[in-house]
Structure formats: C-alpha cells, structure tokens
Amino acid sequence: MLYRVQGIVIRSMDYGEGNKIVNVLTSTHGKVGIMIRGAKKLRSRYGSLAQLFTQGEFGFFKKGTGLGTLNHGEIIDSHHVLRENLFMAAYASYAVELIDRAFQDDEAGSYLYEQLQACLTGLEAGKDPQIVTHLFEMKVLEAAGYAPEMSACVNCGEVTGTFALSYRLGGLLCHRCFSKDPSRLPTSEGFNKLLRLFRQLDMRRLGNIQVKDTTKKELREGMRLLMDTHLGLKLKSRAFLDQLEREPFV
Known part of the structure; x- marks a missing residue:
C-alpha cells in the first residue's frame, strides 16, 4: 500500500552499504519505519531526508507490518x-529519543507530532533550552498518562498552604499530607507555579520565560524524578546531555 505522510525523523541508522532506515513520527500514522535506499551515497536524492530532526513529506510503499520503502520525499x-x-x-537528540522510546508505534499521534515540532522550533529559535526541554517532558508525561497533579494536593485536594512534590504519588502534597510520602521533594512556590504553567501551556505558545537559576535547578531535579519514576527510561542522549551540563564546552 502507498502512503504519503508528514513527519519528523526521530531515529536514523545505517543499513547495508548505502541505505538508511529512519523512524519517523508522523502527524497521522504514529511512528513508522522507512528504508531510504541509497541515502548514504554522496549524490543521493534523499540523503538529506534521512537526517535526524528533519521534517518532511514521506511517500512510501509498505506491505504488511514490515518497513516501508521510500519512493518520494520532500523536506519541509x-x-x-x-x-x-x-x-x-x-x-x-534527547527530545527525539524520548519520543522514540516512550511510545509504541500506534500510541504516538498528531498531538505529540505538533509538540515535538514546536520543541525543535523553540530550540532553533534560541529559547532557553532547559525550559523548552522540561516543558516538552511535561507534554510527554501528559501523553503517557503520568501528568502530575499541580492544581491541588494529590492526596486530599487542598489548594492552600505549603506544598512539596511527591514524584512517587504524582503531584503536589500539602503540608497536612507530608506524612503520606517521606521521600517528597521540598519545592519553592516558584517551582510550583512553573509546573502549573507547564501543565497548562502548549509548546506552540511558549515565549521567552525568564527563570531564576535556583528555580531551574529545582526544575531539573523535580522533572528528573518524575520522568525516572513514571517512565523509567535509560536514554543515551540524556547521559550525554547531563555531561554537557556539568562540563559545558566553551
């Protein structure tokens, strides 16, 4: 069967002497695997279409449940x-690997496609990469069904008082319920407000948000705990990103 989809390359790997296989997050068909014959050759017509992060139109033939084979493509x-x-x-790389690993082929729909495109566009536009990435992580948690409860206490529903993050229970705990989770993460009101904003904000509407370094440190720790607790993915790209953040290249 012939397909024509719009998608973003989230994984690209060599196959044989001159070919590449790409995983593409599409706007209409979830994730699809497509072989691009001759993509590694110097004068390949579709070599650029096989590169990571590329958004394009992919026309491919697919029989059964196997890989598709590209017969036409254009870069968007x-x-x-x-x-x-x-x-x-x-x-x-962290954003695309997260999508690739967190969702099965038929679980990734148009919402994730739009959020990933907005994430890549935000990074390219020079917006704070940490804020862009953490907002994208929140969108991934939402799509996976693990979005934290940030509007009220996850245990009793209280909306006023002092709160901490219970990454284990999946949301904020008020001071009356602290005993429900001894491992809770103490958080500032700035952190709590930012995560409430992240729950409400579409990636496509992200402007330039100014965040204090102390709050960004809290944000990194809190989002890491939420991601590890509920998704539990070991990603090579995150390990490399962690190394860059500890020892940035000048």
Whole structure:
C-alpha cells in the first residue's frame, strides 16, 4: 500500500552499504519505519531526508507490518541549525529519543507530532533550552498518562498552604499530607507555579520565560524524578546531555 505522510525523523541508522532506515513520527500514522535506499551515497536524492530532526513529506510503499520503502520525499524544514551546534543537538537528540522510546508505534499521534515540532522550533529559535526541554517532558508525561497533579494536593485536594512534590504519588502534597510520602521533594512556590504553567501551556505558545537559576535547578531535579519514576527510561542522549551540563564546552 502507498502512503504519503508528514513527519519528523526521530531515529536514523545505517543499513547495508548505502541505505538508511529512519523512524519517523508522523502527524497521522504514529511512528513508522522507512528504508531510504541509497541515502548514504554522496549524490543521493534523499540523503538529506534521512537526517535526524528533519521534517518532511514521506511517500512510501509498505506491505504488511514490515518497513516501508521510500519512493518520494520532500523536506519541509531541515532543522540543520540543531545538527550544527553540539549543545543544541544534545537537547534535540534527547527530545527525539524520548519520543522514540516512550511510545509504541500506534500510541504516538498528531498531538505529540505538533509538540515535538514546536520543541525543535523553540530550540532553533534560541529559547532557553532547559525550559523548552522540561516543558516538552511535561507534554510527554501528559501523553503517557503520568501528568502530575499541580492544581491541588494529590492526596486530599487542598489548594492552600505549603506544598512539596511527591514524584512517587504524582503531584503536589500539602503540608497536612507530608506524612503520606517521606521521600517528597521540598519545592519553592516558584517551582510550583512553573509546573502549573507547564501543565497548562502548549509548546506552540511558549515565549521567552525568564527563570531564576535556583528555580531551574529545582526544575531539573523535580522533572528528573518524575520522568525516572513514571517512565523509567535509560536514554543515551540524556547521559550525554547531563555531561554537557556539568562540563559545558566553551
């Protein structure tokens, strides 16, 4: 059967002497695997379409449940700036690997496609990469069914008082319920407000948010605990990103 889809390359790997296999997050058909014959050759017509982060139109033939084979394609947005900058490439690689690993082929729909495209566009536009990435993580948690409860105490529903993050229970705990989770993470009101904003905000509406370094440190720890507790993914791209954040290249 012939398909024509719009998608973003979230994984690209060599296959044989001259071919590549790409995983593409599409706007209509979830994740699909497509072989691009001759993509590694110097004068390949579709070599650029096989590069990570590329958004394009993919026309391919697929029989049964196997890989598709590309017979036509056009680039919509190459996102080449992300590949040319090591720091930006690290953040973008984390975003696409997260999508690739967190969802089965038929679980990834148009919402995730739109959020990923907005994430890559935000990184390319020079917005704070940590804020862009944590907001994208929140969108992934939402799509996976693990979005934290940030509007009220996850245990009793209280909306006033002092709160901490219970990453284990999946939301904020008020001071009256602290005993429900001894491992809770103490958080500032700035952190709580930011995560409430993240729950409400679509990636496509993200402007330039100014966040204090102390709050960003809290945000990194809190989102890491939520992601590890509820998704539990070991991602090579995150390990590399962690290394870059500890020892940034000048």
